[in-house]
Amino acid sequence: MPLIQCPDCNHKVSDTAPTCPHCGRPLAAQTIEMTGKKIKKLQILSFTLVILGLLPTIAKNGDSTAGLLMILAGVVLYVAARVSKWWQHE
Numbered sequence: 001m002p003l004i005q006c007p008d009c010n011h012k013v014s015d016t017a018p019t020c021p022h023c024g025r026p027l028a029a030q031t032i033e034m035t036g037k038k039i040k041k042l043q044i045l046s047f048t049l050v051i052l053g054l055l056p057t058i059a060k061n062g063d064s065t066a067g068l069l070m071i072l073a074g075v076v077l078y079v080a081a082r083v084s085k086w087w088q089h090e
């Protein structure tokens with residue numbers, strides 16, 4: 001069974017262990033997977049905000065200021081998700 005070194009406590013840990021048994025740190029593969037899910041959730045949320053913001057703007061019978069704010073929030077969230085994705089892969 002291959003052993004990897006825990007980045008926090010430097011103990012040797014099995015590469016199949018989900019967390020370090022010495023300090024409880026979640027190990028790399030799982031951390032990346034969890035971060036990926038978080039980013040996907042952020043991207044879904046940003047797309048939802050943009051679509052919800054576009055609806056009153058297209059229909060022109062809703063509050064277009066609120067719609068524009070939603071689109072802006074969606075774009076900001078999308079950029080934040082892209083930046084954190086890029087950050088994780090460096």
Ligand SMILES: [Zn+2]
Nearest residue numbers: 006009020023
């Ligand atoms: Zn550890």
